[in-house]
Amino acid sequence: MTTPLSIVLFSGTEDKLHAAATLVAGAAAMGRPVNLLLQYWALEAFRSDRIDSGGRIESGGRLAFEAEPGSPTGSAALPWVDTFRMAKELGEVTIRACSGSLDYLHLDVANLDPMVDGAAGVALFMADAGDDASITFI
Amino acid sequence: MTTPLSIVLFSGTEDKLHAAATLVAGAAAMGRPVNLLLQYWALEAFRSDRIDSGGRIESGGRLAFEAEPGSPTGSAALPWVDTFRMAKELGEVTIRACSGSLDYLHLDVANLDPMVDGAAGVALFMADAGDDASITFI
Amino acid sequence: MTTPLSIVLFSGTEDKLHAAATLVAGAAAMGRPVNLLLQYWALEAFRSDRIDSGGRIESGGRLAFEAEPGSPTGSAALPWVDTFRMAKELGEVTIRACSGSLDYLHLDVANLDPMVDGAAGVALFMADAGDDASITFI
Numbered sequence: 381m382t383t384p385l386s387i388v389l390f391s392g393t394e395d396k397l398h399a400a401a402t403l404v405a406g407a408a409a410m411g412r413p414v415n416l417l418l419q420y421w422a423l424e425a426f427r428s429d430r431i432d433s434g435g436r437i438e439s440g441g442r443l444a445f446e447a448e449p450g451s452p453t454g455s456a457a458l459p460w461v462d463t464f465r466m467a468k469e470l471g472e473v474t475i476r477a478c479s480g481s482l483d484y485l486h487l488d489v490a491n492l493d494p495m496v497d498g499a500a501g502v503a504l505f506m507a508d509a510g511d512d513a514s515i516t517f518i
Numbered sequence: 519m520t521t522p523l524s525i526v527l528f529s530g531t532e533d534k535l536h537a538a539a540t541l542v543a544g545a546a547a548m549g550r551p552v553n554l555l556l557q558y559w560a561l562e563a564f565r566s567d568r569i570d571s572g573g574r575i576e577s578g579g580r581l582a583f584e585a586e587p588g589s590p591t592g593s594a595a596l597p598w599v600d601t602f603r604m605a606k607e608l609g610e611v612t613i614r615a616c617s618g619s620l621d622y623l624h625l626d627v628a629n630l631d632p633m634v635d636g637a638a639g640v641a642l643f644m645a646d647a648g649d650d651a652s653i654t655f656i
Numbered sequence: 657m658t659t660p661l662s663i664v665l666f667s668g669t670e671d672k673l674h675a676a677a678t679l680v681a682g683a684a685a686m687g688r689p690v691n692l693l694l695q696y697w698a699l700e701a702f703r704s705d706r707i708d709s710g711g712r713i714e715s716g717g718r719l720a721f722e723a724e725p726g727s728p729t730g731s732a733a734l735p736w737v738d739t740f741r742m743a744k745e746l747g748e749v750t751i752r753a754c755s756g757s758l759d760y761l762h763l764d765v766a767n768l769d770p771m772v773d774g775a776a777g778v779a780l781f782m783a784d785a786g787d788d789a790s791i792t793f794i
Contacts, residue, residue, distance in 0.1 A: 382787050382788065383787070383788040385790070385791070386790070388537070388541070390533075390534070390537050395666075395696055395697075396666070399664070399666050399695055399696065399793070402754075402756060402778050403664070403778060403782075403791065403793075405778070406777075406778035406779045406781075406782045407782060409779055410779060410782060410783065412782075412787065419537055420533055420537065421533075478540075480540060501544075502540050502541060502543070502544035503544045503547055503548060505544075506541075506544050506545060506548060506550075507548065511520050511521070511550065512520065512521040513790060514523070514524070514651060514652035514653065514654055514790035514792075515523070515541065515654045515790065516652075516654070516790055516791045516792070516793050517537070517541075517654050517655060517656045517793060518793045526675070526679070528671075528672070528675050557675055558671055558675065559671075616678075618678060639682075640678050640679060640681070640682035641682045641685055641686060643682070644679075644682045644683060644686060644688075645686065649658050649659070649688065650658065650659040652661070652662070652789060652790035652791065652792055653661070653679065653792045654790075654792070655675070655679075655792050655793060655794045
């Protein structure tokens with residue numbers, strides 16, 4: 381059995397969400413299961429009332445690509461939300477919200493996009509990752 | 519033998535220190551050894567004269583959660599320092615300071631919290647991680 | 657055969673470039689192959705017209721170490737570019753540019769430092785990483 385690609389997605393900036401979505405889609409395309417845990421700023425990014433609005437924050441409240449003078453507008457790039465949705469259709473991608481972060485942010489899974497499969501503690505996430513597995517932190 | 523969870527802890531912001539502490543505690547609770555290397559901003563965060571003061575910095579000097587308008591005050595959350603201390607009591611958690619970063623920051627292990635077990639170069643850290651192991655960078 | 661150390665290098669700040677270079681050099685010194693994929697801000701940092709200029713940016717346009725009041729000037733530290741070059745001479749270090757990021761940033765491999773061995777998609781990078789391998793995201 382293939383070891384899943386286990387990712388803690390912590391960041392809520394568009395650039396890192398896009399990078400994470402690309403890795404997830406790459407793994408899904410290769411038939412590798414993905415085990416994703418959303419924490420903190422990433423949880424905020426997956427809120428139903430925010431995920432499609434294009435409003436994305438990072439720890440300091442800046443908008444990532446927009447704050448970069450002369451950065452490309454990226455109209456050609458697939459938005460990160462669509463890349464995640466496509467990856468979930470394509471392969472075995474489990475997206476869970478970290479229960480500790482939910483408590484901390486006073487959020488419930490019902491507030492999140494339906495892509496999110498449920499809540500999980502860090503211990504359950506790590507058990508699913510496997511005894512020898514490492515974790516990609518984004 | 520279980521492969522240890524090997525983490526390079528580079529960041530010094532409270533949000534990432536908290537995320538790292540949670541992963542370390544999760545691994546410790548599952549009986550998995552943790553091999554942690556402190557670099558740069560994380561070394562600053564583990565300085566004895568700073569670790570309990572709540573003064574936490576990141577690369578740009580901003581305070582992470584405080585700078586976020588409307589962010590939760592998080593009184594319910596266990597501070598990251600206590601989570602690390604608890605994890606060390608619970609399991610086999612080795613915390614070492616990167617010797618290159620110590621030189622760079624003109625710090626000595628004696629300046630750091632007693633949780634830090636000593637100094638180590640990147641090569642020793644990677645040897646302890648194992649030939650096939652990956653590294654979680656936070 | 658040893659599993660390569662697989663790194664997605666996404667960040668373009670000097671502190672993280674330096675941390676990545678140190679890990680790459682450590683792996684190379686131990687005889688472990690390194691499989692590195694440059695994305696986004698890291699691609700910008702590896703541009704031929706920028707790599708030796710000392711101009712380094714991060715997502716918000718701040719200069720990392722320079723923006724930190726009282727941070728060490730670091731004259732003793734080997735610049736990250738030299739550490740990468742040394743690691744490539746020392747061991748089996750493959751550095752590729754993410755083809756998606758190249759498109760997004762309107763860059764071509766010809767615009768990048770000769771250290772970069774070519775372009776690769778995320779799927780090829782992940783296939784080279786190995787089925788069970790994790791990815792270090794910096």
